Amino acid sequence: MTGTPVTYSAFADFLDGETARVERVEVVLAPDRLSIHRPGGGRIDWLADELRALPDQADRRSLVLTRAGDQLARLVVTDEAIVALLRRNAGHLGKRPPVENKGRILGWGLGAVASVALIIFVLVPVMANQLAAYLPPSGEKALGDATYERIRMALSSDMVPVDTCEGPEGLAALASMEARLGAGPDLPYPVTISVLDHDLVNAFAMPGGRIVIFRGLLDEADSAEEVAAVLAHELGHVVGRDPTRDALRLAGSVGVLGLLFGDFAGGTVVLLLANQLINAQYSQSAEAGADDYAHALLTEAGLPPSALGTFFERLLEEHGDAEGLAAHFASHPQMAARIEAALAAQGAAETAGRIGAPVLNAAEWRALRGICGGSAAEDAPESGMGVDRGFERPKPGRPKKDGSIGG
Structure with missing residues (x-):
């Protein structure tokens, strides 16, 4: 600290690093050292090259010093003249000790x-799979209901929750479709099927047995059998309790990360779960299991298993990889294999003579398409079994819908 007056002195606060006592001391600045004169007569010399300033000091008018090799001792200097001289002349103030x-x-x-x-990636999924079998249905339902309301709000454009469609004739048609599928004995709890008045081409299952279908999917479907096939697939997820396992995995992961980064709350889980469900992507094994269940359920109900595959295939051709219901389906591995599996199940059902009457008659299909009170029912194609007339190409002028299918 060349040029510093030898006799320049001031008062400062000193902590020796051994006790909690703060001492008022006199400090004397010399060219090569800072001398600390303690009240009892003791003197400590900190050499200029040993002086270190603690980082992240907000008050530039004062300086908290420590000594290299003695990181616990502290000297708080508030005299502006000494602080200025130290900052200007003590070249090693900002030097940090080497990392050992x-x-x-x-x-x-x-x-x-x-x-x-x-x-x-390992323990949380394993625990989620185990806990899913023991989680009380009431807990699953509460989580599903909370997430459902969050989804209604998240999809809103004006801070008003998206409407749940409740056209009486449409609800009756939906109940008839559910009854025809007859998944009741396989389900771990009763299922609630809701239609949201939104143009997403999407459907997904939620914890607690709630299945959500968007109006956009009803608008895009060319037959009631296509809707029934998607519904059967989502019922497969409910039977496998896939949404609950996914929610538990998400909660476990958020909990671990929250403990590490200090940002964990139950509301965070619900918010992330809502986004996860809208863009649901289960594991390949869960998707294959839901597909297999849907094929068997549709065959048992006398409905075409091919509807599950051809619906996605048709929309993939219409919208490509970036848009529409097929966008999400394409994100799953081995999409072609899944479509082929649906067509193979169709062939087996036809060989066994298992294809029966349409899932809905023409009036019921129009009612289901109009469940949200719009005009979709007016141009609803006649419901059929999907072999001869059920999968016509989209009508000219029909607008494309953006979205994805969950699970």
């Missing part, structure tokens, strides 16, 4: 990252 044991620290860091990855 870098290899060990790196090893521990990698171990911590690997542990978190193991918990999130």
Whole structure:
């Protein structure tokens, strides 16, 4: 600190790093050192090269000093003249001690990252699968109901929840379709099927047995059998309790990350789960299981299993990879294999003579298409079994819908 007056002195607060006592001391600034004169007559010299300033000091008018090699001691200097001289002339104030044991620290860091990855990607899914079998239905229903309301609000454009469609004739047609599928004995709890008045081409299952179908899917479907096939697929997810497992995995992952980063709340889980369901992507095994269940359920009900595959295939051709219901379906691995599986199930059902009457008559299909009170029912194609007339190409001028199918 060349040029600093030898006799320049001021008062400061000193903590020796051994006791909690704050001492009022006199500090004397010399060219090569800072001398600390304690009240009892003791003197400590901190050499200029040893002086270090603690980082992140908000008050530039004062300076909190420590000594290299003695990181616990503190000297709080508030005299503006000494602070200015130290900042200008003490060249090592900002120097940080070298990091020791870098290899060990790196090893521990990698171990911590690997542990978190193991918990999130291995232990949490395993625990979620186990807990799903023991979670009370009332708890699942409460989570599903809360998430349903969050979804209604998230999809709103004017802060008013999206309407639930409740046209009486449409609800009756939907109940008739559910009864025809006859999944009741397989279900872990009663199912509630809701139609939301939104143009997303989407459908998904939620914890607690709620299945959501969007108006956009009803508008896009060319037959009631296509809707029944999607519904059968979602019933397969309910039977497998896939939404509950997904919610538990999400809650576990958010909980682990929340403990690490200090941002965890139940509302966060519901918000993330709502987004997850809208863009639902279950594991390949869960999707295959829901497909297999839908094929069997449709065959047992005398309905065409091919409707599950050809609906997605037709929309994929219409909208491509970036839009429409097929966009989400295409995000799952082995889409072509899943479509082929649906067509193979169709062939087996036809060979066995299992294809029966349409799932809905023409009036019921129009009522279902008009469940939200719009004009969709006016141009509803006649319901059929999908072999000869049920999968016509979209009519010219029909607008495309953006969205995806959940699960």
